[in-house]
Amino acid sequence: MKHWIIAGPCAVESYDLFSETARAVKRAGATHLRGGLYKMRTHNASFQGLGSEGFQVVKAVKEETGLPYVCEITDPRQLAPLEEIVDCFQVGARNMHNTALLKELGRTQKPVILKRAFSAYYEEWVAAADYIRHAGNPHVILCERGIRTFETAVRNTLDLTSVVYMKLRHGLDVLVDPSHATGQKDLIPPLALAAMMAGAAGLMLEVHPRPKEALSDGPQALLPCDFHALIEQVMALYKHVPSSEKRDHSAAL
Ligand code: PEP
Numbered sequence: 001m002k003h004w005i006i007a008g009p010c011a012v013e014s015y016d017l018f019s020e021t022a023r024a025v026k027r028a029g030a031t032h033l034r035g036g037l038y039k040m041r042t043h044n045a046s047f048q049g050l051g052s053e054g055f056q057v058v059k060a061v062k063e064e065t066g067l068p069y070v071c072e073i074t075d076p077r078q079l080a081p082l083e084e085i086v087d088c089f090q091v092g093a094r095n096m097h098n099t100a101l102l103k104e105l106g107r108t109q110k111p112v113i114l115k116r117a118f119s120a121y122y123e124e125w126v127a128a129a130d131y132i133r134h135a136g137n138p139h140v141i142l143c144e145r146g147i148r149t150f151e152t153a154v155r156n157t158l159d160l161t162s163v164v165y166m167k168l169r170h171g172l173d174v175l176v177d178p179s180h181a182t183g184q185k186d187l188i189p190p191l192a193l194a195a196m197m198a199g200a201a202g203l204m205l206e207v208h209p210r211p212k213e214a215l216s217d218g219p220q221a222l223l224p225c226d227f228h229a230l231i232e233q234v235m236a237l238y239k240h241v242p243s244s245e246k247r248d249h250s251a252a253l
């Protein structure tokens, strides 16, 4: 399977947590490891991430697992130091409109996952991708992570139309993050499967071995065993996707 399965905790919390989670998601079939070092939290008092203090943890865990590492960048000044440890950058929903950051990401040749802002129109999202591309980095992949609508029962509303629209109208690949879209772990598996059937280039999923102890986003974290079961289902279902619909997303980046 050539799709990306990006998994890991919301944030790198400690060596033990990150190593344990990384080994588990690798065993279950993850292609990329995630875990934020710089968290953009609503409240200043909330855990903000380990920052550069987590670099050694990331290096050690990458060496142990061999998994490529995806990390959110929140400030243009982080580009040079993060380049040492990151295999794929992520622009979070809160920064999709941050043109200084987007331009800075034109200076790397590493792939950039560009998450959709809470209220971004499709054309604004494409325009944000253009900032990165025009600054010199063609390796941009979009990520649908839910938008704000009138619905308050879930954290965000997952818009799977964007996956189909971006592919058919713009030829752009879209990853889907049902974790931040729903905020509730039991809603994630069915939506992950639906996303793959809609033609998503892959999934981004938050996984934590002890969600109640998580420093951020515990309620949406899948247990490693639930993640494993979901990936098995994704693989089984993917066999039924017509081969004309299957694209090698690893080559696209
Ligand atoms: C994340 O992936 O850790 C994250 C904060 O996501 P988003 O930017 O979609 O809220």
Ligand code: MN
Pocket (backbone or CB within 6 Å): 010, 011, 180, 206, 216, 217
């Ligand atoms: Mn999170």
